[in-house]
Amino acid sequence: MAEETWDKPVPDATDRCDSCRSQAYIIARAYGTLFRWCAHHWRAYEEKLLPNVTELHDYTFLLDEAAERWGQE
Numbered sequence: 001m002a003e004e005t006w007d008k009p010v011p012d013a014t015d016r017c018d019s020c021r022s023q024a025y026i027i028a029r030a031y032g033t034l035f036r037w038c039a040h041h042w043r044a045y046e047e048k049l050l051p052n053v054t055e056l057h058d059y060t061f062l063l064d065e066a067a068e069r070w071g072q073e
C-alpha cells in the first residue's frame with residue numbers, strides 16, 4: 001500500500017485532528033504514517049512523538065493569524 005503523501009499548501013476543513021476531530025494544524029509522519037493533530041493534541045504528544053517524526057508540517061501560524069483576526073483563540 002502506498003504511503004499517504006501530504007501535498008496541500010495548508011490544511012483544509014477535511015483535515016481533522018486524529019484525537020478530537022478539531023481542525024488539524026499539525027501534519028506529521030511518524031512510524032511511516034501520516035497523522036493530523038490540532039495544536040492542543042500536538043502539544044500533548046510532541047515530546048513523545050518527535051523522535052519518531054520523519055516529516056513535519058506545522059501550520060499553527062494559521063491559528064495565530066485567526067486568533068488575531070477574531071480576537072480570541
Ligand SMILES: [Zn+2]
Nearest residue numbers: 017020038041
Ligand atoms: Zn485534537
